[in-house]
Amino acid sequence: MGAAALSPLNGKVVLVTGAASGIGAATLVKLRELGATVSGGDLCLAPLGTESRFQGVRMETVDVRDPEQVQAFVDIVVERHGRLDAVVNSAGVGAPSDLALMTHETSHRDWDLQIGVNLTGTYAVSRAALPSLLVQGGAIVNISSIMGLVGSAGFSAYTASKAGVLGLTRSMALEYATSGVRVNAVCPGFVNTPMVHRFLGRSDDPAAARRSLELVTPMGRLAEPAEIADVVAWLISDAASYVTGAAIPVDGGYTAF
Numbered sequence: 001m002g003a004a005a006l007s008p009l010n011g012k013v014v015l016v017t018g019a020a021s022g023i024g025a026a027t028l029v030k031l032r033e034l035g036a037t038v039s040g041g042d043l044c045l046a047p048l049g050t051e052s053r054f055q056g057v058r059m060e061t062v063d064v065r066d067p068e069q070v071q072a073f074v075d076i077v078v079e080r081h082g083r084l085d086a087v088v089n090s091a092g093v094g095a096p097s098d099l100a101l102m103t104h105e106t107s108h109r110d111w112d113l114q115i116g117v118n119l120t121g122t123y124a125v126s127r128a129a130l131p132s133l134l135v136q137g138g139a140i141v142n143i144s145s146i147m148g149l150v151g152s153a154g155f156s157a158y159t160a161s162k163a164g165v166l167g168l169t170r171s172m173a174l175e176y177a178t179s180g181v182r183v184n185a186v187c188p189g190f191v192n193t194p195m196v197h198r199f200l201g202r203s204d205d206p207a208a209a210r211r212s213l214e215l216v217t218p219m220g221r222l223a224e225p226a227e228i229a230d231v232v233a234w235l236i237s238d239a240a241s242y243v244t245g246a247a248i249p250v251d252g253g254y255t256a257f
Helices: 022-035 067-081 108-136 155-175 194-201 204-213 225-236
Strands: 013-017 036-044 058-061 086-089 136-143 181-188 245-250
Touching: 013 067, 013 108, 022 036, 022 086, 022 225, 036 067, 058 067, 067 108, 086 108, 086 225, 108 136, 108 155, 108 181, 108 225, 136 155, 136 225, 155 181, 155 245, 181 225, 194 204, 225 245
Parallel strands: 013 036, 013 086, 036 058, 086 136, 136 181, 181 245
Antiparallel strands: none
């Protein structure tokens, strides 16, 4: 989906979490290209470095598990721009070990981390942002995963967190359907992001591990973060004005099996 197919986002103020790398960073860049005013938040801003594509972007350090930090982040954005039109909940983590672990091998700490960032963080940011979104209407886009749609052995915590994001998305979509706030989820497949790179790097043969992901994807390749960002941008745009409660796979056909 090219930029020409998307409605302009001029005048829209958007908040993006997980904005320092991967899908969040690509989304931030895409939304700016389409005219939106974007503020980014992340737990660690170091990955941004001095990249020119992030120059002039207001970034805040925020732990989405901390309600006070989240509220402060939202307040800063609203005070700075006078409004908030959309939120992209892209903050996410996998298992700290980047290894596939059976449920009985998964520690409570690892479980709490993934549920806390991926699910509770999505709730916390949405909850803090909704009063502003309800003023003039807007959109929330939550980044779930194909693992929110199908089970995955060895990733029970991550799968549970992403499935929870879908449940939260659908509930919020119903709650605010007549209030002008649309809520949708994007479910990426295997994407060329630092998280996937770390996972592949734990393999004895990273190249073979990557090839195995490509082989189970009908299109035969990993997605680029910008391809996910294109769908996020469309969901925020007025072109998706009748879309709410959707969970859109962007997975190269993976969930078509």
